[in-house]
Each structure stands twice: as structure tokens, then as C-alpha cells.
Amino acid sequence: MILKYSIQRLLMIIPVSLAISVVIFLIVHLLPGDPIDNLIRVGSSPEDRIALTAKYGLDQSLFEQYFLWISQIMTGDFGQAIVLRRPVADLIAQNLPYSLQLGGLAFLFSSIVGLILGIVAWASQKTWGEQFVKGFILLGSTVPGFWLALLMILFFAVNLGWFPVSGARDWTALVLPVLTIGFGGIALVARVTRVALLEVGREDFITLLHAKGLSRPTILFRHLIPHALLPVVTILALRIGWILGGAVTVEFVFGRPGLGSLLIRALGQRDYPVVQGSLLMLALAVMIGTLIGDIAQAAMDPRIREATK
Amino acid sequence: MTMLSVQDLGVSIGPIAPLSGVSFQLERGEIIGIVGESGSGKSLTAMGIMGLLPLIGGQIDHGTVEFDGIELTGLSENEYRKLRGGRIGLITQNPMTSLDPLKKIGPQVDAVSRLHLGLDRAGAKARTVELLGDLRIPEPASIYHLYPHQMSGGMKQRIVIAMALGADPDLLIADEPTTALDVTVQAQIIRLLGDLVKQRDLSLVLITHDMSVVAQTCDKVMVMYAGTAVERGPVQDIFDNPKHPYTKALIGCIPHGLSETVRLKGIEGTVPGVAQYPSGCRFHPRCTIAEEVCTRNVPVFETGAKRAAACHFALEAAQ
Numbered sequence: 001m002i003l004k005y006s007i008q009r010l011l012m013i014i015p016v017s018l019a020i021s022v023v024i025f026l027i028v029h030l031l032p033g034d035p036i037d038n039l040i041r042v043g044s045s046p047e048d049r050i051a052l053t054a055k056y057g058l059d060q061s062l063f064e065q066y067f068l069w070i071s072q073i074m075t076g077d078f079g080q081a082i083v084l085r086r087p088v089a090d091l092i093a094q095n096l097p098y099s100l101q102l103g104g105l106a107f108l109f110s111s112i113v114g115l116i117l118g119i120v121a122w123a124s125q126k127t128w129g130e131q132f133v134k135g136f137i138l139l140g141s142t143v144p145g146f147w148l149a150l151l152m153i154l155f156f157a158v159n160l161g162w163f164p165v166s167g168a169r170d171w172t173a174l175v176l177p178v179l180t181i182g183f184g185g186i187a188l189v190a191r192v193t194r195v196a197l198l199e200v201g202r203e204d205f206i207t208l209l210h211a212k213g214l215s216r217p218t219i220l221f222r223h224l225i226p227h228a229l230l231p232v233v234t235i236l237a238l239r240i241g242w243i244l245g246g247a248v249t250v251e252f253v254f255g256r257p258g259l260g261s262l263l264i265r266a267l268g269q270r271d272y273p274v275v276q277g278s279l280l281m282l283a284l285a286v287m288i289g290t291l292i293g294d295i296a297q298a299a300m301d302p303r304i305r306e307a308t309k
Numbered sequence: 310m311t312m313l314s315v316q317d318l319g320v321s322i323g324p325i326a327p328l329s330g331v332s333f334q335l336e337r338g339e340i341i342g343i344v345g346e347s348g349s350g351k352s353l354t355a356m357g358i359m360g361l362l363p364l365i366g367g368q369i370d371h372g373t374v375e376f377d378g379i380e381l382t383g384l385s386e387n388e389y390r391k392l393r394g395g396r397i398g399l400i401t402q403n404p405m406t407s408l409d410p411l412k413k414i415g416p417q418v419d420a421v422s423r424l425h426l427g428l429d430r431a432g433a434k435a436r437t438v439e440l441l442g443d444l445r446i447p448e449p450a451s452i453y454h455l456y457p458h459q460m461s462g463g464m465k466q467r468i469v470i471a472m473a474l475g476a477d478p479d480l481l482i483a484d485e486p487t488t489a490l491d492v493t494v495q496a497q498i499i500r501l502l503g504d505l506v507k508q509r510d511l512s513l514v515l516i517t518h519d520m521s522v523v524a525q526t527c528d529k530v531m532v533m534y535a536g537t538a539v540e541r542g543p544v545q546d547i548f549d550n551p552k553h554p555y556t557k558a559l560i561g562c563i564p565h566g567l568s569e570t571v572r573l574k575g576i577e578g579t580v581p582g583v584a585q586y587p588s589g590c591r592f593h594p595r596c597t598i599a600e601e602v603c604t605r606n607v608p609v610f611e612t613g614a615k616r617a618a619a620c621h622f623a624l625e626a627a628q
Contacts, residue, residue, distance in 0.1 A: 204406040210361055211401075212421050212472060213394030223409050301411060302456040 114189025140187020166255030237293020241286030398473030421475025
């Protein structure tokens with residue numbers, strides 16, 4: 001049943017991607033400025049400009065340009081970067097592993113630590129433990145990533161010299177970025193976990209579990225946590241896309257390559273094919289993330305399974 | 310043989326004292342009904358006996374609860390856990406929310422016999438299927454594999470009862486077991502509980518706000534009002550000769566057949582909240598025979614006697 005549901009949802013990605021591609025294409029092309037501004041030499045004549053524009057097909061109607069682009073995508077060709085003069089697919093393939101590495105580690109780190117902190121906060125109600133986690137949650141959800149990144153660089157890289165200031169040479173260069181992105185994620189996961197535990201804890205069936213004589217740890221691990229995981233899985237799924245592309249400022253501060261850095265640079269140069277290609281990849285990541293989240297929920301909750309029949 | 314003896318039980322939740330002066334005794338094989346409007350402290354009494362008050366931030370303030378010769382107040386959590394589910398079973402009010410929606414119902418029932426009787430997986434399953442059959446659940450072997458949302462309210466309440474019976478307890482506490490059910494199902498569940506008490510020689514504390522349920526099933530009854538007990542005695546006595554004006558009024562609220570001329574009586578006013586308990590007798594603002602003494606002195610509720618009424622004018626009210 002889950003398999004059939006997964007295939008259905010997977011197929012849905014195709015029409016949604018098409019709709020998203022239209023939006024991405026329009027937004028990118030309707031922005032003021034174009035890549036020719038970045039290519040053309042100082043002192044070139046208006047004729048040179050027209051020739052250059054024609055060379056990249058930018059003189060055609062938006063309609064024609066879109067169909068050219070989307071039909072290329074269908075065959076797996078992301079096109080040629082105008083300013084960077086390389087295949088877009090290569091650029092993405094070069095940057096994606098860095099994003100996956102950083103994003104994957106930050107994701108794991110924030111899920112595990114966030115979950116543990118949320119449970120600790122719940123288990124230590126009305127003690128300093130709960131206050132500590134609540135303080136941490138407040139801090140983690142308000143401190144901006146780039147500022148934390150700068151602070152970490154100053155302290156751990158410059159003063160203590162434990163980790164490199166920037167770059168992506170080896171695993172040591174990953175520590176600070178993972179911590180930075182993880183910090184906000186931990187706060188988010190801890191908050192959702194704690195609130196979910198508090199809510200489920202008030203349910204009648206928890207009272208009845210106590211009345212059956214089950215121990216507190218059994219009730220926590222067998223019944224409370226599976227329920228608390230439902231909303232946690234939802235927000236984590238939404239976060240997959242954010243972590244891959246939205247961690248741009250952190251990538252930027254640490255001078256790391258990645259999909260976010262690539263996107264920002266291409267956006268500044270109005271390198272249409274690169275911007276479109278990376279945005280489409282990120283949109284795909286968000287969709288796959290949501291899909292994984294939904295499938296995980298269906299696997300965990302029989303009521304959702306029933307509804308998807 | 311006395312199964313349960315509650316003496317002058319009082320409960321506090323933080324600074325407030327929502328329950329006090331509750332006393333009753335229950336013999337093996339007997340059913341006691343605890344009646345009262347919502348907010349009268351019936352559920353708190355149940356939570357107190359089960360030792361579950363810490364879940365809602367409360368504790369037993371004074372009084373004693375003796376179960377089969379074991380004093381429960383001051384029992385360690387580990388010792389209490391052996392009794393809970395093992396020798397004392399709880400049936401909760403709303404079957405819709407009383408089962409874990411993520412787990413199949415069979416294993417939820419199994420948990421009790423595995424924990425308290427030490428059965429293995431197969432043994433517990435066999436026991437559960439047998440128990441479901443005893444509770445007149447059709448096709449228990451296939452019901453075993455259903456999730457709670459796939460069952461009706463009445464079926465779910467039977468599952469909750471099965472969990473309470475999982476380890477062959479001596480005492481059942483049913484907290485408004487039929488309030489959330491359809492009227493037709495209510496009668497079935499009440500009859501089922503009555504039969505179980507007879508077949509298994511159980512004792513049952515049946516909490517309800519329905520006087521007619523008490524009349525049908527219970528041996529004795531304790532009436533509660535605003536966080537305290539007001540009258541107690543054998544069912545027949547209480548119905549024939551209620552001594553407390555509140556009991557009298559409650560009995561007046563039961564419809565008797567179809568009649569166009571007799572209007573159903575209500576009780577003027579509402580139950581006061583915990584923060585506004587009146588001085589003296591808590592019922593005096595709504596009482597028709599209250600006098601000055603009722604506003605000053607708290608009436609005595611005898612703990613030991615078979616029959617007790619916490620009213621300054623108990624005898625006058627009886628006439």
C-alpha cells in the first residue's frame with residue numbers, strides 16, 4: 001500500500017516540476033538586467049551587443065526561449081552557462097556534493113541533538129534542565145546564521161586555531177559550518193519535539209498506559225516518542241530543501257562551494273541557465289524532501305495510511 | 310472481605326484542595342456507584358485510588374486508601390505499578406481517546422498480561438483473543454490486528470475493558486465508562502460490567518453522573534457534591550429514603566416513564582468551582598432547607614457507618 005502511494009506521489013513530481021519551471025523561468029527573465037551586461041566589453045558598439053544577444057538566443061520571444069530550455073531539460077541537458085562558459089550540468093555536479101555533505105551532516109546533527117534536547121526538556125519539566133533547553137531554543141531560533149558563523153570563525157578558527165577559517169579542503173573545514181547550520185536546526189527540532197511530547201502527554205491513552213502499570217521509560221519510548229516524531233518528521237522534511245539551498249549565507253561566510261554559492265554568484269551575473277538549473281534542482285530537493293516526509297508519516301501512522309488508500 | 314477502604318480522602322493540586330472528606334468501603338463482589346455532577350471530584354477520587362494524581366500535578370493530602378489490606382498512600386512508585394493494571398484495573402471515560410492510535414489493539418491488550426503475568430508473546434496473544442471473546446467481541450482473532458480508528462466507540466470501550474481485565478484484577482475502577490457512548494451501547498456496556506463482576510467475583514467502583522445507572526447495577530452508592538461526599542449507603546435505602554437534600558434532588562431528576570403532567574425537576578443554580586467553595590455546608594446556597602447553621606459549620610460525614618449523610622438536618626430532610 002505504501003509502495004503504491006509512493007509511486008503515485010513520485011509521478012506527481014513531474015507536473016509540479018513543469019509548473020515550477022515556468023515560474024522559475026519567468027522570474028529569472030523578468031528581472032532587470034541580463035547576462036550580456038557581464039559579457040560585453042567596455043566600448044563595444046550597439047551592433048556588438050545585438051550580435052551577442054542573438055548568439056545566446058536571448059533575442060527570441062520568452063515563449064520560444066522557454067520551450068527551447070524545457071525541451072533541453074527533458075533530454076537531460078541543462079544548457080551552457082552564459083557567463084561562466086561551461087555546461088550547467090557540470091557546474092551543478094561540481095557544487096552539489098559540497099551542499100549534500102554539509103546539508104546531510106547538519107541535518108543528521110540537528111535531528112539527533114534536537115530530538116534529545118526536546119526529550120530532556122520534557123522529562124525535566126519545572127527544573128533548570130527545562131529552563132536551559134528553553135533558553136537554547138530561544139537563542140537558536142533568533143541568532144542569525146551568518147553572525148554565528150562569524151563568531152565561530154573568530155573564536156575557534158582565528159583565536160584557537162582548531163579549524164580552518166574557510167574553504168572545503170578536508171573534514172575539519174566542515175565542523176564549523178555544520179555547527180552553525182545545526183544550531184538553528186537543533187532549536188527547531190527541540191521546540192517541536194518538546195511541544196509535541198507535552199501535547200501527547202495530556203492524552204487519555206497516556207493516563208491509561210500509566211494505569212496499566214507500564215514504566216515511565218516504556219511509555220516514553222514506545223508511545224510518546226513515536227507520536228512526537230510525527231510533527232518532527234514534517235518539519236525535518238520541509239527543512240531538507242532549505243538546508244541544501246537556503247544555507248547560502250553560511251556557505252558564503254565560510255567561503256565554501258555549494259549550490260547556494262553557485263546560485264548567488266549566477267544571480268548577480270544574471271547567468272540565466274545556471275540560475276534556472278540550480279533553482280530547479282533545489283525545487284526538486286524540496287519536493288523529494290516533502291515526499292520522503294509524507295511517506296515516513298504514512299509508514300508511522302495507520303490513520304494516514306488509511307486516508308491515502 | 311473488604312477490598313477497598315477509603316477513609317477521609319483529601320487531594321490537593323498545588324495550593325488548592327479540590328477534594329476532601331471522601332470515605333467508603335467496598336467488599337469483594339460488590340459494586341459501588343459514585344455519583345455527582347461534573348466537577349464534584351469523582352474522577353479525582355479514582356485518580357487518587359490509582360495513584361495517578363502526580364500526572365495532573367496533584368497528591369493525596371490526607372486520609373488513607375487501603376486496598377486488600379495494603380495501605381496505598383505512601384506506596385513507592387514501583388510497588389504501585391505492580392498493583393496498577395495487575396490487581397487494579399482502570400476503565401476510562403472516552404474510549405475514542407483511550408487507545409494509542411498508532412498501535413494495533415491486540416498488542417495494546419497483550420502489554421498488561423505480559424507485564425503482570427509474565428506471559429510470552431504467544432501466550433499473551435492467546436489470552437487476549439480469549440478475553441476479547443469473553444467480552445462478546447465478534448471474531449476476536451481478526452479484531453486483534455485492527456487499529457483503534459477502525460473500530461466503533463462501543464468496541465473500543467470493550468478493548469479498554471479487556472485491557473483492565475488483562476491480568477485478572479480484583480478491583481475495577483470505571484470512570485464514567487458509558488458517557489461518551491450511544492445510548493443503546495451504554496446499556497450493553499453497563500450490563501457487561503455487571504456480568505463481569507458476578508462471573509469473576511470482582512469489586513467495581515462505578516463512577517457516573519447517571520442515577521438510573523446506579524439504580525440498575527450498584528449495591529451501594531456514594532453521592533458527591535463540590536469536591537466532597539454528601540451521602541452514602543445501600544442503593545435501596547438511598548433511593549427509598551434519601552437523607553441529604555442534594556441526593557433527594559438528584560433522584561428527582563430521574564425521568565419516570567412518559568408523563569405529560571409531571572415536569573422533570575432540575576436543581577437550581579450550578580456547582581461552585583474549586584475557588585468558590587462556600588463556607589459551612591457546600592450545598593447550602595442551592596439547598597431548599599438551609600438555615601443559618603449551614604453557612605457556618607461543615608456537617609460531619611461519618612466514615613465508618615453503613616449509612617451516612619453530611620447534613621445538619623439529615624433526619625428532617627428524610628421526612
